[in-house]
Amino acid sequence: MSSSDSITQESIPPTLEQRAGLRGVIAEYVAARRLAAPLDIDELAGHCAAVLAAAGMDRKYLNYAAVLVNNAVWRDSVAAVPFDRRLLLLPRCLRNAAVCQAEMDEFGLNCTSCGGCIIGQLRQEAMELGYVVLVAEGTPVVMSLVASGKIEAIIGVSCLATLERIFPVIVAASVPGIAIPLLRDGCVNTSVDIDWIMDAIRATGGESAGWLSMESMRRQADDLFSPEGLADILGAPANETERIAHDWLALSGKRWRPFLAMCAYHACNAGEHAANGDARNINKIALAVECFHKASLVHDDIEDNDSLRYGQKTLHEQYGLPVALNVGDLLLGEGYRMIAECDVPPACKERMLAAAVAGHRCLCAGQGDELLWMRNPKPLTV
Structure with a gap:
C-alpha cells in the first residue's frame, strides 16, 4: 500500500x-x-x-x-x-x-x-x-x-x-x-x-450514509455572515450599536462554531436536506453560537487589554470601553434571541436555552478564574 x-x-x-x-x-x-x-x-x-x-x-x-x-x-x-x-x-x-x-x-x-x-x-x-x-x-x-x-x-x-x-x-x-x-x-x-x-x-438505489460535503457546508456558514445573510436573520441594523455588532460578526474568522453546528444538525439527520423551516432554525442556531463567541471576544480583549483582533484594532480600541462593552452585551442578547425565535417545540427550545446558559456560565467561571489568578499568581496544580 x-x-x-x-x-x-x-x-x-x-x-x-x-x-x-x-x-x-x-x-x-x-x-x-x-x-x-x-x-x-x-x-x-x-x-x-x-x-x-x-x-x-x-x-x-x-x-x-x-x-x-x-x-x-x-x-x-x-x-x-x-x-x-x-x-x-x-x-x-x-x-x-x-x-x-x-x-x-x-x-x-x-x-x-x-x-x-x-x-x-x-x-x-x-x-x-x-x-x-x-x-x-x-x-x-x-x-x-x-x-x-x-x-x-x-x-x-x-x-x-x-x-x-x-x-x-x-x-x-x-x-x-x-x-x-x-x-x-x-x-x-x-x-x-x-x-x-x-x-x-x-448504479442507483443505494442508501446514502449521510456523507456531508464539508466545502458546501463551509460556504453555507460563511454566507450566513455576509451583510445580506446577517440582515436576513437578525434584521437590518436599527441603530449604530446594531451596525457595529453586525460589522463585528461579519469580520473574518474561522467560523468553526457555526460550521460545526450546521454539520451536527445534518449528521443527526442523516445528511437529508433541511426543509425551509428547519433551514432557518439551523441558521439561527449557528448565528447564536457565533454571537456568543464574538461577544466573548469583545469582553476578552478588554480584560486582556489586547489592541488587535483579526489584524485590526479591537472594538474597545476603535470605540472606547463603554461602547465595546455594550456591543458585547448586545451580542449576548442576540444569541439568546435567536434561540428564542426558533420555531421548535417548547421542550426543545428549553433544552437549547439551558445548554446556552450552561455554556455561558462555564465560560464566565473559567475566565473569572484566570482574571483572579492574574491578580494573585500562584503555582498551578493539576
Whole structure:
C-alpha cells in the first residue's frame, strides 16, 4: 500500500474471470463485516490482505484489491447520489492516439464522439444520464467542482499509480467515489474493463450514509455572515450599536462554531436536506453560537487589554470601553434571541436555552478564574 511501491501491469489480475472473482469475494467480505467509509490506508491494507487470502490470490495484487475494497464500501453512497450530481472522470490515454482529432482546453479533452475509441461511448452514456464528464488528468479541476458543491460523487478511471496518489485527496474532501483501474500502464492507447465502468455509471438505489460535503457546508456558514445573510436573520441594523455588532460578526474568522453546528444538525439527520423551516432554525442556531463567541471576544480583549483582533484594532480600541462593552452585551442578547425565535417545540427550545446558559456560565467561571489568578499568581496544580 506504500506510495513507493512499483505499480505495473503485473499488479492487476490478468484475466477478466480473476478480476470478477475478486470483486465478488470483496463484495461478500464488505457486506459480512458491514464496513463503512471512509477507510484509511492502514485499514485498507488489513482488509486487502484478508480478501486476497480468501480469494487465494497473490499479494502483488494488494493495490488493486485496495481499489476494489474502497469501491465496495462507497458504492451505496455513490448510488444514492442523483446522476446530475456525479462526475465521470476519464483519462485521455483511453483515446486512440492514431485517429483522435479532439482538441484540448483547460478542462481536458473535447471529445467529438468520432467512434475511434471507447471515450465517446462512455461520455455519451454518462451525459444522457445527467453526469458531468471530464476527459482529463490531475485533481485541480476536479476539486474545484467538488468545492463548488455541484458534485457529490466521482466515478474515476485511471492507472493504479494515479488512483493511489489521489486517494488521500478524495478522502480529505469527503467525496464518495468509485475508481476503475486501467488494465495496462502507459500514457497512450490503454485499456479498461468497459462493463465495470458501465455498471458504476448506472448504479442507483443505494442508501446514502449521510456523507456531508464539508466545502458546501463551509460556504453555507460563511454566507450566513455576509451583510445580506446577517440582515436576513437578525434584521437590518436599527441603530449604530446594531451596525457595529453586525460589522463585528461579519469580520473574518474561522467560523468553526457555526460550521460545526450546521454539520451536527445534518449528521443527526442523516445528511437529508433541511426543509425551509428547519433551514432557518439551523441558521439561527449557528448565528447564536457565533454571537456568543464574538461577544466573548469583545469582553476578552478588554480584560486582556489586547489592541488587535483579526489584524485590526479591537472594538474597545476603535470605540472606547463603554461602547465595546455594550456591543458585547448586545451580542449576548442576540444569541439568546435567536434561540428564542426558533420555531421548535417548547421542550426543545428549553433544552437549547439551558445548554446556552450552561455554556455561558462555564465560560464566565473559567475566565473569572484566570482574571483572579492574574491578580494573585500562584503555582498551578493539576
